[in-house]
Amino acid sequence: xxxxxxxxxxxxxxxxxxxxxxxxxxxxxxxxxxxxxxxxxxxxxxxxxxxxxxxxxxxxxxxxxxxxxxxxxxxxxxxxxxxxxxxxxxxxxxxxxxxxxxxxxxxxxxxxxxxxxxxxxxxxxxxxxxxxxxxxxxxxxxxxxxxxxxxxxxxxxxxxxxxxxxxxxxxxxxxxxxxxxxxxxxxxxxxxxxxxxxxxxxxxxxxxxxxxxxxxxxxxxxxxxxxxxxxxxxxxxxxxxxxxxxxxxxxxxxxxxxxxxxxxxxxxxxxxxxxxxxxxxxxxxxxxxxxxxxxxxxxxxxxxxxxxxxxxxxxxxxxxxxxxxxxxxxxxxxxxxxxxxxxxxxxxxxxxxxxxxxxxxxxxxxxxxxxxxxxxxxxxxxxxxxxxxxxxxxxxxxxxxxxxxxxxxxxxxxxxxxxxxxxxxxxxxxxxxxxxxxxxxxxxxxxxxxxxxxxxxxxxxxxxxxxxxxxxxxxxxxxxxxxxxxxxxxxxxxxxxxxxxxxxxxxxxxxxxxxxxxxxxxxxxxxxxxxxxxxxxxxxxxxxxxxxxxxxxxxxxxxxxxxxxxxxxxxxxxxxxxxxxxxxxxxxxxxxxxx
Ligand SMILES: [Zn+2]
Numbered sequence: 001x002x003x004x005x006x007x008x009x010x011x012x013x014x015x016x017x018x019x020x021x022x023x024x025x026x027x028x029x030x031x032x033x034x035x036x037x038x039x040x041x042x043x044x045x046x047x048x049x050x051x052x053x054x055x056x057x058x059x060x061x062x063x064x065x066x067x068x069x070x071x072x073x074x075x076x077x078x079x080x081x082x083x084x085x086x087x088x089x090x091x092x093x094x095x096x097x098x099x100x101x102x103x104x105x106x107x108x109x110x111x112x113x114x115x116x117x118x119x120x121x122x123x124x125x126x127x128x129x130x131x132x133x134x135x136x137x138x139x140x141x142x143x144x145x146x147x148x149x150x151x152x153x154x155x156x157x158x159x160x161x162x163x164x165x166x167x168x169x170x171x172x173x174x175x176x177x178x179x180x181x182x183x184x185x186x187x188x189x190x191x192x193x194x195x196x197x198x199x200x201x202x203x204x205x206x207x208x209x210x211x212x213x214x215x216x217x218x219x220x221x222x223x224x225x226x227x228x229x230x231x232x233x234x235x236x237x238x239x240x241x242x243x244x245x246x247x248x249x250x251x252x253x254x255x256x257x258x259x260x261x262x263x264x265x266x267x268x269x270x271x272x273x274x275x276x277x278x279x280x281x282x283x284x285x286x287x288x289x290x291x292x293x294x295x296x297x298x299x300x301x302x303x304x305x306x307x308x309x310x311x312x313x314x315x316x317x318x319x320x321x322x323x324x325x326x327x328x329x330x331x332x333x334x335x336x337x338x339x340x341x342x343x344x345x346x347x348x349x350x351x352x353x354x355x356x357x358x359x360x361x362x363x364x365x366x367x368x369x370x371x372x373x374x375x376x377x378x379x380x381x382x383x384x385x386x387x388x389x390x391x392x393x394x395x396x397x398x399x400x401x402x403x404x405x406x407x408x409x410x411x412x413x414x415x416x417x418x419x420x421x422x423x424x425x426x427x428x429x430x431x432x433x434x435x436x437x438x439x440x441x442x443x444x445x446x447x448x449x450x451x452x453x454x455x456x457x458x459x460x461x462x463x464x465x466x467x468x469x470x471x472x473x474x475x476x477x478x479x480x481x482x483x484x485x486x487x488x489x490x491x492x493x494x495x496x497x498x499x500x501x502x503x504x505x506x507x508x509x510x511x512x513x514x515x516x517x518x519x520x521x522x523x524x525x526x527x528x529x530x531x532x533x534x535x536x537x538x539x540x541x542x543x544x545x546x547x548x549x550x551x552x553x554x555x556x557x558x559x560x561x562x563x564x565x566x567x568x569x570x571x572x573x574x575x576x577x578x579x580x581x582x583x584x585x586x587x588x589x590x591x592x593x594x595x
Contacts, residue, residue: 016093067528119212126156158197239285243278251275255298267339284316328357388421467530492523
């Protein structure tokens with residue numbers, strides 16, 4: 001990881017943002033003793049295992065193991081990098097960050113600003129063009145789009161000329177290389193440039209603050225591709241944006257409807273359903289899921305039935321479900337899109353469909369029913385098996401029972417056979433778990449596995465020593481003659497040891513949450529666990545000494561085994577070598593006794 005802010009600045013930002021306050025903006029927390037608990041935003045759960053320790057300013061999930069300080073929380077929940085998280089928190093606490101001395105960072109920030117300016121001017125250019133093109137206007141009229149909506153969404157038109165936008169932007173004073181970075185122009189084989197979007201209705205794509213970050217273009221005839229979007233640029237990442245979320249987030253509704261295309265969103269908005277966004281691609285990503293979860297309690301997916309049944313779409317829905325979104329699916333009859341449906345059946349009919357959207361599980365069962373011919377005996381059995389395995393994955397028995405009753409009735413299967421198939425599968429699962437656990441604890445486990453576990457324990461012990469030192473810097477006096485940086489084996493532990501030892505020796509000191517900012521994300525989560533566990537150690541002095549003994553003993557044992565192995569198998573050893581190794585072996589035995 002590369003930092004462009006001094007450590008003190010990062011620490012100032014961290015301490016100025018109380019972790020309980022920040023987490024509370026995303027998660028409902030309840031106080032239990034001196035810690036806070038809530039439902040983990042990073043995995044799906046029904047009973048809270050996500051904890052926030054106000055004293056230590058860290059969070060930790062006992063379910064999925066995610067943890068860290070307030071900066072890591074923001075990184076994870078907003079899906080952004082370390083520096084962006086620091087910037088966001090600095091903003092929140094109104095701390096002025098120093099202008100990055102990092103030339104590269106500054107150049108990038110300037111480029112991002114320039115691209116937004118270019119996009120904004122391009123959007124105006126397209127918008128002003130629209131009136132001059134009869135075909136484009138009549139297309140929008142035919143779809144029932146009125147002037148107010150055209151203005152609200154900034155809909156425009158890119159003419160069929162090869163370089164009218166390029167010429168316009170150059171006249172405005174923009175530089176070719178910057179325009180190229182915006183994705184609005186392309187480089188031709190002979191080195192010249194030309195407009196990417198030609199002969200298309202243009203839809204500007206906005207970020208949450210209303211900046212134009214990209215464009216989508218639709219052809220007016222049947223030529224291909226029907227839709228074309230801006231490429232990824234320094235300001236646009238398609239997996240992190242949802243079209244019209246800048247409007248939908250202010251709808252005041254508890255649910256957000258996700259549709260496929262620009263036109264669906266636009267027509268729904270014009271009809272007053274402003275809690276609608278488009279995914280700009282079939283499969284939803286985790287980042288988009290987190291955005292949706294932030295602004296809505298319920299996410300209703302309304303794709304046309306061709307897209308909705310596709311494996312990629314279902315994967316996207318599973319992903320939403322996995323991060324704890326309450327997902328429902330609205331299927332429109334006869335493969336219509338929402339726009340067409342509303343024009344034919346009216347707004348109320350659509351609202352009714354939205355109210356009756358089905359749960360993800362019911363939806364999956366519907367898809368199965370379509371895919372499997374249940375008129376044959378094989379088909380019936382296959383359908384029953386697949387439904388049973390879907391249901392057996394649920395962890396709530398009341399819900400399972402409710403679904404069994406409903407499905408049995410809806411699809412004409414007997415409740416008993418469905419229950420017995422589910423029971424087989426849940427039994428198989430728990431039996432498997434028993435075997436897996438049993439295997440690990442058997443002493444005859446393969447030697448490598450045992451060695452592996454020992455190594456893991458050493459890494460954890462090392463981490464524990466460092467966590468204790470962070471929690472109580474005065475322990476350092478006690479251990480500094482007993483352990484050095486060279487005693488640590490794990491790479492991230494070595495890095496942490498260097499930081500901690502240096503801070504304490506230079507009398508600057510360090511607290512656990514501060515250490516976390518200086519480590520990479522995975523190491524930070526590991527340390528959070530160690531720090532969390534240490535709240536149970538009453539006697540830190542003895543705990544740290546005990547761990548030091550334990551890692552030293554491990555090193556000695558490891559070296560002994562190595563020497564014995566060499567003595568036994570290495571035929572090329574000379575007499576002097578053998579002698580030397582034997583002396584080392586003896587001294588190791590002595591050392592081991594001293595510890
Ligand atoms: Zn979790």
